[in-house]
Amino acid sequence: MATVTLDHLRKDFPDGTVAVEDFSLLIEDGEFLTLLGPSGCGKTTTLRMIAGLETPTGGAIRFGDRRVDDLAPGQRNIAMVFQSYALYPHMTVRQNLEYPLKKHGVPREERRRRADELALMLQIGPLLDRRPKQLSGGQQQRVALGRALIRDPEVFLLDEPLSNLDATLRAQLRAELIQLHQRIGKTMVYVTHDQFEAMTMSTRIAVLHQGRLQQVGTPDEVYRRPANRFVASFVGTPAMNFLTGEIAGEGDRIAIAGVTTPVSLPPERAAALRELSPARDVIVGLRPEDILVGTGEASATIKLVEPLGHEALVYLDIGGQSVISRASSEMSLRAKESTAIDFRAARLHLFDPASGRRLDC
Amino acid sequence: MTRVALYAALLGAALLFLIPLYVVGTASLKPLEEIRAGGLFSLPVAPTFAAWAKAWGSACVGANCVGLKGYFLNSWLMALPAVAISVAVGAINGYALTKWWFRGSEFLFGALVVGCLIPFQVILIPAARTLATLGLFGSLSGLVLIHVAYGVPVTTLLFRNFYLTVPDPILQAARLDGAGFFAAFFHVILPLSLPMLAVASILQFTGIWNDFLFGVVFTGPESAPVTVALNNLAGATLGAKEWNVNMAAALIAALPTLVVYFVSGRWFLRGLTAGAIKA
Numbered sequence: 001m002a003t004v005t006l007d008h009l010r011k012d013f014p015d016g017t018v019a020v021e022d023f024s025l026l027i028e029d030g031e032f033l034t035l036l037g038p039s040g041c042g043k044t045t046t047l048r049m050i051a052g053l054e055t056p057t058g059g060a061i062r063f064g065d066r067r068v069d070d071l072a073p074g075q076r077n078i079a080m081v082f083q084s085y086a087l088y089p090h091m092t093v094r095q096n097l098e099y100p101l102k103k104h105g106v107p108r109e110e111r112r113r114r115a116d117e118l119a120l121m122l123q124i125g126p127l128l129d130r131r132p133k134q135l136s137g138g139q140q141q142r143v144a145l146g147r148a149l150i151r152d153p154e155v156f157l158l159d160e161p162l163s164n165l166d167a168t169l170r171a172q173l174r175a176e177l178i179q180l181h182q183r184i185g186k187t188m189v190y191v192t193h194d195q196f197e198a199m200t201m202s203t204r205i206a207v208l209h210q211g212r213l214q215q216v217g218t219p220d221e222v223y224r225r226p227a228n229r230f231v232a233s234f235v236g237t238p239a240m241n242f243l244t245g246e247i248a249g250e251g252d253r254i255a256i257a258g259v260t261t262p263v264s265l266p267p268e269r270a271a272a273l274r275e276l277s278p279a280r281d282v283i284v285g286l287r288p289e290d291i292l293v294g295t296g297e298a299s300a301t302i303k304l305v306e307p308l309g310h311e312a313l314v315y316l317d318i319g320g321q322s323v324i325s326r327a328s329s330e331m332s333l334r335a336k337e338s339t340a341i342d343f344r345a346a347r348l349h350l351f352d353p354a355s356g357r358r359l360d361c
Numbered sequence: 362m363t364r365v366a367l368y369a370a371l372l373g374a375a376l377l378f379l380i381p382l383y384v385v386g387t388a389s390l391k392p393l394e395e396i397r398a399g400g401l402f403s404l405p406v407a408p409t410f411a412a413w414a415k416a417w418g419s420a421c422v423g424a425n426c427v428g429l430k431g432y433f434l435n436s437w438l439m440a441l442p443a444v445a446i447s448v449a450v451g452a453i454n455g456y457a458l459t460k461w462w463f464r465g466s467e468f469l470f471g472a473l474v475v476g477c478l479i480p481f482q483v484i485l486i487p488a489a490r491t492l493a494t495l496g497l498f499g500s501l502s503g504l505v506l507i508h509v510a511y512g513v514p515v516t517t518l519l520f521r522n523f524y525l526t527v528p529d530p531i532l533q534a535a536r537l538d539g540a541g542f543f544a545a546f547f548h549v550i551l552p553l554s555l556p557m558l559a560v561a562s563i564l565q566f567t568g569i570w571n572d573f574l575f576g577v578v579f580t581g582p583e584s585a586p587v588t589v590a591l592n593n594l595a596g597a598t599l600g601a602k603e604w605n606v607n608m609a610a611a612l613i614a615a616l617p618t619l620v621v622y623f624v625s626g627r628w629f630l631r632g633l634t635a636g637a638i639k640a
Contacts, residue, residue, distance in 0.1 A: 014464075053533050074539035086530035090552040099548070103539035147538070 002063040002154040002187055003029050004050065010058030011045050011211075019045040021211045023059070027189060028203075032181050034190045036198040037208035038234070043191045046208070047157050050189060051080050063154060074103070076155075079148035083160040085140040087132040093119075093143050094128040100151045118146040138169040145177075149184070156188040162197065174201060195235050199223070207231045224347075229356035232285050232349060238313060240349070241291065241323035245284040247273060247350075254348065256284055258319010259298045263345045272360045273350070282359060285349035288313065291325040293333065296342025305333050316341065389413060389608035396604050412605035416594070416613055420606050423582065423593040429613055432590035436570060436617075439501050439586055443508035444565045450509070451516020451561060456550050458517070459524040460532045461542065470521065476514030481574050492579060499581035507579060508569045516561045523557040524550070559628040567618045587614045 004027040011020040020042040027033045035043035048054040050061060052073035061069050068076050079100070087096050097115040106114075119125040122142045132140055141161060148156060161177075162170045178201055181188055192198055198205045199219045206216040207230070215227035226232035232240045248255040251274035253262035265273065293314055303322070304315040307329055314325045314333055318341070325341070327333060350359040388396055389412050391405040418428040457463075458470050488507055489498060497503030527550065535545040551558075576586040585593075591614045595607045622629070 051533075051537060053536070072541070073533075073536045074541070078537065080534070080537050082530040082534060084528055084530050086528065086534040088531065088535070088549055090549075099535075100538035103544065147534075151538075 003027060004155055004187060004189065005062040006046070006050075006059070007062065008059035009046065009049060009056050009061065011042070011049060011054060012057045018211050020049070020056075023208075023211075023213050025206055025213065025216060027187060029187055030185045032188045032190065032201060032203045034192060034198040034202040034205045035208060036192060036195060036205050036234070037214075038193055040210075041208040042211040043193075043208050044159060047080075047159055047189060047191045050155070051078060051157050052076055077151075077153050078155045078157060079151060079153040080157040080159065081141070081144050081148050081161045083163050085132070085137075085144040085164075087140055087143055087147070089132055092129050092131055093124060093135070096132070096143055097128075097146050097150055100147060104151065114150055115146075118150055122146050137165050138173065141165065141173060145180075154187065156186055158188065158190045160192055161190075163192075163194070177201060195237070199235070205235075207234060209234070225358070226285075226349065227358055229283065229285070229351045232351070236287055238288050238324045241286045241288065242351075243284045243286065243318065243321050243323065244281070244353075246281050250274065254282070254284060254345075254350070256318070256343075258321055261297050263343050263348065265348075266346050269346070269360055281353050283351040283353050283356075285351060286323065286343060287347065288324045288326040290344040290347045291316070291323060292342040292344065293325050293327040293339055294331055294341075296340050298341050298343075299338055300341045302333055302335050302337050302339055304335055385608045385611060389416075389605055389612055391605055393601075393603060393605055412603070412609040413613070415603075416606045416610035420594050420603070420610065422590045425582070429587055429590055429594065429610055432585055432587040433613065435501060435580075435584060435590075436587040436614075439504050439508070439576075440566055440569045440617075443505045443512065443569050444562055446505070447509045447512030447516050447565055448558065448561045450513050451518075452520045452551070452554060452558070453546065454513065454517040455520025455522075455524050456546055457542075458521050459527075460529065460545075460550070470517075473514045473517050476511070477518060481511070485574075485578055489578065498579065499584060501580065501584045504575060504579050504584070504586070507575050508572070511575075512565050512569070516565065519561050519564075520554070520557060523554065527553055556628070556631055559625060559631075563621055563625055563629050566621055570618050590614075 006023050006025045006027075009020055009023040010018070012018050023042075023046060025033075035046055037043045045054060049056050052068070052071060052075075056069060060067055063076065088099065091099065094115050097118060098111040101111045101114065115128070116125075119128055122145060124139060124142050124146065127135060127139060127143070132143065135143065141164075144161070158177075162173055165173060174197060181201075190197075190201065202219055204216060204218055205222050207214040207222060209230045215222060215231045217225070222231060222235055226235065226240075229242065233242070243256050243258075245254050245256040247253070248262045249264075250270075252267070252270035253264050255262040293316070298318070300316040300318045300323075302314060303317055306313040306315075310329060312327050312329045312331070312333065314327045316323050316325055316339075333339065351357065352359055384401060387403075387405055390408040390410070392407060392409055392411070395406060416428060417430050417433075419426055420428050422429065422432065454473070458466050488510075492498040492503040492506070495503070495506075497506060531549060531553075532545055535549045540548060570586075571588060572586070573588045573592065576589040577592070580586065580589065591610050594610050
């Protein structure tokens with residue numbers, strides 16, 4: 001059982017780029033923590049440092065109270081699943097599964113028993129004597145999972161394990177991974193650039209951007225209270241809309257550029273804002289579902305309607321600013337027409353235009 | 362039509378290479394009188410292995426009339442360890458250079474590759490001095506050392522380029538599974554290297570077996586390889602030239618490399634064209 005502590009972790013590459021900077025995080029025992037971010041954000045480098053495949057240039061990593069920075073990967077009692085599966089091509093599935101045990105001196109009988117057990121659990125029993133080349137992508141990833149599970153490690157590291165699979169298989173394995181985590185209750189650190197995977201699987205999500213931790217929280221927190229513009233734009237599809245505006249009235253209203261009537265804020269949010277920032281420019285963040293089409297006092301021009309079956313995405317022009325809204329597919333909306341719109345004031349997000357930080361806390 | 366032309370051209374090229382072999386082969390089976398009688402392309406009238414037996418056991422190599430057999434053995438004693446060591450070191454070098462990046466590894470590789478470009482003649486004198494200092498001058502071990510030193514840059518280059526195609530995660534998985542530098546090499550990397558092992562071994566074997574320059578410079582009369590002995594046998598000026606014996610001796614000296622190619626030619630081609638290993 002292990003917590004994983006990242007303590008002011010830092011990684012400089014020899015070419016001078018800073019891959020990870022001042023990254024501190026306590027990953028709880030049994031947690032499913034996802035490192036989420038675009039490519040090049042430092043998430044994989046962080047995972048590789050936890051694995052011991054990269055050496056941090058600053059800070060410390062602890063499993064429980066044990067500092068592991070100086071331990072070789074094989075001494076850390078971790079297992080990793082790679083995007084490319086990384087099975088040993090010249091070994092059969094059984095040999096692949098048994099290899100970690102063999103390296104740790106587990107006797108032959110025990111190895112066979114554990115491999116059989118896992119094969120049963122992962123439904124790869126009939127494949128035990130095949131070689132990786134003869135397996136489909138999904139089967140290969142199951143074997144890779146099995147090889148990670150077999151040694152009963154303290155911490156599981158998963159580096160975009162579903163990225164190479166097609167959509168159907170990905171959904172299936174995603175569900176299997178969630179169930180697996182529930183069953184074994186081990187600490188898992190999962191790297192992905194796919195916010196959908198992050199939202200559906202994680203206990204908590206740590207969002208990284210340009211080597212820095214942007215926010216860490218439950219999927220709900222990250223979605224409902226993004227800490228800054230980056231997180232707000234990265235999590236959610238279609239992405240959050242950003243409009244320029246300013247705080248108006250006595251700090252209880254938000255004037256959005258191009259919208260004649262300022263939006264009134266609920267009292268508790270207005271109170272928080274009044275202290276913080278009297279009459280200033282802000283960036284207003286609105287998720288597509290928080291812009292309501294066909295109702296309200298403001299108006300907008302419809303640029304495009306994308307019907308998705310259960311709903312439609314409506315591209316709107318609000319006083320020269322482009323936004324996307326979700327609407328019921330039953331509404332008859334046509335491009336180039338004008339429509340009434342409304343905003344869910346309780347759910348709008350305010351960001352500082354300069355720093356991008358969330359304004360109300 | 363093009364097909365006919367193609368076969369004709371290929372056949373022509375094959376003949377061009379095979380005719381000398383045919384002449385050497387038939388001449389080695391003819392008694393000396395038949396050769397003197399002329400008829401370079403005629404088949405032997407009374408084929409005999411006498412010339413082969415003499416070349417093997419009693420022909421004069423320089424002043425020693427002992428045949429090639431001892432030198433043939435010398436060549437094996439030189440080539441086998443030299444091939445094994447240079448291929449093994451090259452494989453480990455290539456593995457370390459591609460899979461265990463370290464500060465200066467790029468420079469080290471560059472320096473090694475320069476070794477491929479230095480002409481043999483340039484290093485003869487320094488190498489002789491070095492061997493003399495080590496007390497290995499004139500011995501087979503000294504010759505093995507020289508061949509290893511000269512072979513390692515080439516084998517390193519071969520294995521490095523091959524290992525670049527082996528996906529890194531496979532090695533990383535092995536490290537996470539508890540394998541260290543050598544365990545990962547022997548359990549995971551080496552089994553994937555069979556095609557390249559074949560190519561490197563064949564290249565090294567033919568190069569080392571056929572070498573004359575190092576052999577003639579660095580060995581003594583007892584420790585000479587078969588190529589040097591062949592030269593001394595053919596150059597012996599006592600009495601009349603025994604063409605049939607010379608031809609048989611040449612074939613004996615060339616036989617191992619020929620056999621290697623016949624047996625492993627397919628492996629060789631497969632190794633040369635070996636592409637990426639899928640992870």
